[in-house]
Amino acid sequence: MKKVLISILITPILLVALFLVVLSIKYSPVYVYRLITQNVADVYDYRLYENRVVKGADNSFAFIQSPDTKYVEDLFQERVANSGFQTFDEWAEKSQTTALIFIRKDTILYEKYFNGFSRDSYFHSQSMAKSFISFLIGAAIDDGLIAGVDDPMTKYIPELLKRDTRFGKITIKHLLEMRSGLDYNTSYLPGTYIHAPWHDEAVGYYHPNVRKLLLKKVNIATEPGGTFQYNNYNTSYLGLIIERATQKTVSAYLEDKLWSEIMEYDALFSIDSKKSGFEYMPSRLIARAIDYARFGRLFLKEGNWNGEQIISKDWVVQSTRENKTIPRNIYPDWFGEGCKRVYYGYQWWGHANCDSTFQFAASGNLGQNIYVIPDKEIIIVHCGNSLEHYGDFDLWNMAERLNQQEEEDHLN
Numbered sequence: 001m002k003k004v005l006i007s008i009l010i011t012p013i014l015l016v017a018l019f020l021v022v023l024s025i026k027y028s029p030v031y032v033y034r035l036i037t038q039n040v041a042d043v044y045d046y047r048l049y050e051n052r053v054v055k056g057a058d059n060s061f062a063f064i065q066s067p068d069t070k071y072v073e074d075l076f077q078e079r080v081a082n083s084g085f086q087t088f089d090e091w092a093e094k095s096q097t098t099a100l101i102f103i104r105k106d107t108i109l110y111e112k113y114f115n116g117f118s119r120d121s122y123f124h125s126q127s128m129a130k131s132f133i134s135f136l137i138g139a140a141i142d143d144g145l146i147a148g149v150d151d152p153m154t155k156y157i158p159e160l161l162k163r164d165t166r167f168g169k170i171t172i173k174h175l176l177e178m179r180s181g182l183d184y185n186t187s188y189l190p191g192t193y194i195h196a197p198w199h200d201e202a203v204g205y206y207h208p209n210v211r212k213l214l215l216k217k218v219n220i221a222t223e224p225g226g227t228f229q230y231n232n233y234n235t236s237y238l239g240l241i242i243e244r245a246t247q248k249t250v251s252a253y254l255e256d257k258l259w260s261e262i263m264e265y266d267a268l269f270s271i272d273s274k275k276s277g278f279e280y281m282p283s284r285l286i287a288r289a290i291d292y293a294r295f296g297r298l299f300l301k302e303g304n305w306n307g308e309q310i311i312s313k314d315w316v317v318q319s320t321r322e323n324k325t326i327p328r329n330i331y332p333d334w335f336g337e338g339c340k341r342v343y344y345g346y347q348w349w350g351h352a353n354c355d356s357t358f359q360f361a362a363s364g365n366l367g368q369n370i371y372v373i374p375d376k377e378i379i380i381v382h383c384g385n386s387l388e389h390y391g392d393f394d395l396w397n398m399a400e401r402l403n404q405q406e407e408e409d410h411l412n
Contacts, residue, residue, distance in 0.1 A: 030207075043098070054267040056265050060294070061297075075402070100382055120288070127363060130235045130362070131347050132254065133238050134347035149172045167220065179227065267285065299319075302316045319347070361395070
């Protein structure tokens, strides 16, 4: 009986150990260690990685300061009430908001930090980083280092053809629009919302050699152009293309083309490991919230920064406006079908409205947004560490409320 009990106790341990060994062989021991110790990503995990410094400008544009605290906080009252809170400050604390900036016509009406964060704090971009990688593709096209978005990815990563000739059909545009057809495992542990160890979001996030992963392991599931799938490998391949085309690290090119031109503070970009030295392109850019606002201003101004064209106007338009030639049926149902709908540009999200106005946003998990309302010259930056009491549609709802206020003021 004693042997049976020992066997019953030991067998699960051995099975778990065997499972971890198999995962280590398939992905690497470092991947398994990170998966176990870091578990779910949060806005502090960049501290666990090597980070490259991206240096800011010697002199940067300063927004006008004209605070109107009540006006901005009142815009959030519907969100506060729907969350079951009495005050804005209570909502900010419980929603784990870390920064909120509201800028209209180059004037900061609101800039506050919460839950231990300040203007000098680093704010994890999460998937807002995708919009910065898209910017760099446009910069490389402007520089003549990439011919255009219709280039096949294999022009810059030719070794993929040896593994599967279908890679030759995937263009840079397919990668930008998340329509590449790349295989992307989205499995969860049975009965839970926890990513399985082979879920590609986890694999791509924790792997210590993402470049090798892209060259050796990522496969093709469907023909490019036919479906939309939000897939982090698309952005990682864009980063690899930038690396190949510019002969620089993505951090260095980002510093050259953007940060040293317009940003006030230095930023960080986490790499997969010291040995590999490949930035985690989809979501591990780390910067100050006010510099995220400057990025929003650059795109609000269609690439022009106080008279200097930092990125071509055409690129900004292609990146942030809806491409109405793409069939709507390739998108998930929640994108909507009517005049009010979600769209996806070149690694930018967009909101189309029934009055023909639109908003666009760089958006990331856990409440990271650079939200631009072009017709009102408004930029909103929200950073946080939870989606329990905040969602991406909150700012879209706010944009509608601003329209309603404008109509009421006009009638009065």
